[in-house]
Amino acid sequence: MFLTNSWYVATSSHEIERKPFARTILNQPVVLFRQENGSAVALEDRCCHRHLPLSLGEVSGDHLICGYHGLRYDGAGTCVEVPGQESPPPGAKVRCYPLLEKWGWIFIWMGEPDRADESLLPNWWWAEHPEWKRSDMHLLEVDCDYQLINDNLLDVSHLTYVHKGSIGNDAIVEFSPETERQDRMVRMTRWILDRPPPPMYKAAGRFSGNVDRAQIVEFVPPCFTVNYAICKEAGSDLDADNGRIRIDHMALSAPTPETERTSHYFFSFVRGYALDDREIDRVFEDGFLDVFHEDVVVLEAQQRNYDRNPGISGVNIAVDAAPMAARKLIEDLIAAEVQS
Amino acid sequence: MFLTNSWYVATSSHEIERKPFARTILNQPVVLFRQENGSAVALEDRCCHRHLPLSLGEVSGDHLICGYHGLRYDGAGTCVEVPGQESPPPGAKVRCYPLLEKWGWIFIWMGEPDRADESLLPNWWWAEHPEWKRSDMHLLEVDCDYQLINDNLLDVSHLTYVHKGSIGNDAIVEFSPETERQDRMVRMTRWILDRPPPPMYKAAGRFSGNVDRAQIVEFVPPCFTVNYAICKEAGSDLDADNGRIRIDHMALSAPTPETERTSHYFFSFVRGYALDDREIDRVFEDGFLDVFHEDVVVLEAQQRNYDRNPGISGVNIAVDAAPMAARKLIEDLIAAEVQS
């Protein structure tokens, strides 16, 4: 069961042009296209007549025309013309989904349209602030429940095992994380002090000795996670400009459920240092993309084992505090939605 | 649920030789082969012993021998020999299906054999009449319910949208069709008068001005449809020989259910003009094959949306009269069959 009264990333902005574009979100077929003024529209991808996906049709002006019998829909999903007859029959319309286009993504509201609430979007201002540099937009299609991705992002002790060649090392689990819970937010913070940097940070920061390093993960339900990494010379002042690189790097992640067991995993990186260093572009951009691909191997293997034994439970360990808090938050929001 | 006391096309005549041939029809495994005198036989494709498909066996004389333990079946499906023992055990037999071979197709009766009734075959005499020229026999395997194919053939207003580069244009929906219903037939007729011809007809008929054009579709349940197209110089007498080409073209279609959501789509074309014109052969034969492939894209996309929401209904529009009448006819015949 999904939280429907919520935003999800439907597409990256650059995926959508005039031509209709199909994507399944929360099991629902959705078609997106841009109207003449460039604004994006999302409709149910299923003609109300004989159910052809409207994404096989054509956009004309601000309308989408079904490719089978020419039913013409406006941007609100209302059928405004049926060829061969005076007027459309009663009830000829398809669902229309509220959209917000922001930070290079198109967010879609999957529940009751009149409850769509922009204030429920996470505030990802770094994505377009001049003191931060944005990477490309990424999308991985992953065969797993999106909550396994949330778990993965909120529990960064796995770096030691899954990413030991890049951003993980043995120092991480020596330090316990703190978990904060708020109404619509979970934050995990871990400082790893005076320890060697993992390989990718060492290369990016050209550190010769130990570092202080923070993992700060902020989760907004149901699927928005910022993984903020700080890495600086051990013992240096957090705000000091000591002529050495201080790494400030974030991954902005938004896995959107396609079905109960498949996800559209949207993510992008921003960094707040060495903005003009093309070598750092390469190290971090390519490096983190590899890291996310390593996670996909783990996530899909987990899912296959859950598929064998649906509903299987597991033992919990110390590092599960943040992912479990996130799951609880989603569960509570769904329960509230079902009751309302 | 299928109508079983009915003919369906099992194969084209040229598909069947002595060697056993397997095809699933109405969810049932069927094996076909020819006996020594050339007559075709259809049996259940499943040995009554350990269920190996008999299509993996061999034909010997008029018998089919199982490829696993050599059980020998006659053309009525009776096991007449079991190697290693005196006589076959009681009940050793497989189903035998009545066949009719006609017009280049082998028709199979899927219900009670003693109800098989040749008079229930549609009369497709054009297929072998000297004043008509037959195309190749075609077969497309389509991932959709055969009734979506019936709908498609009975509702030719879709030509404007699906086939606008070949046999469709905007003129079609300007004219309303007539629908006639009989006990075992639905006929739709539309005359499009004094309008430009669509591209393929223009090329085939070398028309320089407007044309009168008819779409006449005749459906015999559960899956036999003739799409008759006439195209002539606008205003000319229907029977006049005015030295200009008058196009008479038919598609004979017979989609056979393989399962509830897959079909063997058999079809062939005949035409009643310019029989010796090889250029017309090419224009119509290749052109209509492309048209049918365009329909397959639509049909399979529809099916995928029906698969998401089994039992979903849709709004009806004016052009649905004929397809809805055809569905009602099938529904009534199935209801009668279930009661009998």
Add this chain to the structure above:
Amino acid sequence: MFLTNSWYVATSSHEIERKPFARTILNQPVVLFRQENGSAVALEDRCCHRHLPLSLGEVSGDHLICGYHGLRYDGAGTCVEVPGQESPPPGAKVRCYPLLEKWGWIFIWMGEPDRADESLLPNWWWAEHPEWKRSDMHLLEVDCDYQLINDNLLDVSHLTYVHKGSIGNDAIVEFSPETERQDRMVRMTRWILDRPPPPMYKAAGRFSGNVDRAQIVEFVPPCFTVNYAICKEAGSDLDADNGRIRIDHMALSAPTPETERTSHYFFSFVRGYALDDREIDRVFEDGFLDVFHEDVVVLEAQQRNYDRNPGISGVNIAVDAAPMAARKLIEDLIAAEVQS
């Protein structure tokens, strides 16, 4: 339903090294690896924490470490360390399966570990006796119920039809087999006297005339079958050394259920004659491998027909005595296991 208190072949010995190795057996995910002293260990292939397959982890010393969060398991499946906390939580363990390594295979006990009983292994001493020569170990992944493989091995009248180009001919069904039943064994014996040899035996034995030939099949439940073939000059003394080749050839087969409808089909050949003849190596090794591949075509086609009609029964014929006795033995053992 499977017999669980039983041995099954998990792997060939050479498949397992230090690196974790995954295989599904009786629907259960199993991971195998070797400890430092070379002994093999089999654990549930699913971390008790978040269910990642342990086969994606690493072996360190005698322990298996989960590749996601570093949970460390000993060879008994007990979690002995969880990184980031003092001690593992209660109940942190995975199943451990008893193993026996013998005759080039690793046998696994899938039921209650304390019932594991070495005496239930079949005695396949030929596999490592100097008077017998062993072939390579083979494994075919077959899309069928393992009991269809048992049937196939116990009913060698099918050689006439499935393997007529190699080890079958028409003489086989002229002679009736004898079937013996014991508590945990079914044996079928057929002597084919004074008949021409089938092609592969003729080539291997360079026989110029008729032969006497035995098919002796010994089955130990749930899945261990020896197919012993003897072939000698017709009328010659069974024990005589008459300067002619006497063929003694065995197939040792052990199909292990992966799921209800897929099997890991392990087998190997041994022969007791012409041990140093490399030409015979080739004729029998390659020839019998082809024979097993011919069986796979039949087995998978049978399974597809059973899949269409689960629970379908069939008529029985004379040659079914041994396979039916084997199925009854397995059924009785499962019934006893369920009651205990």
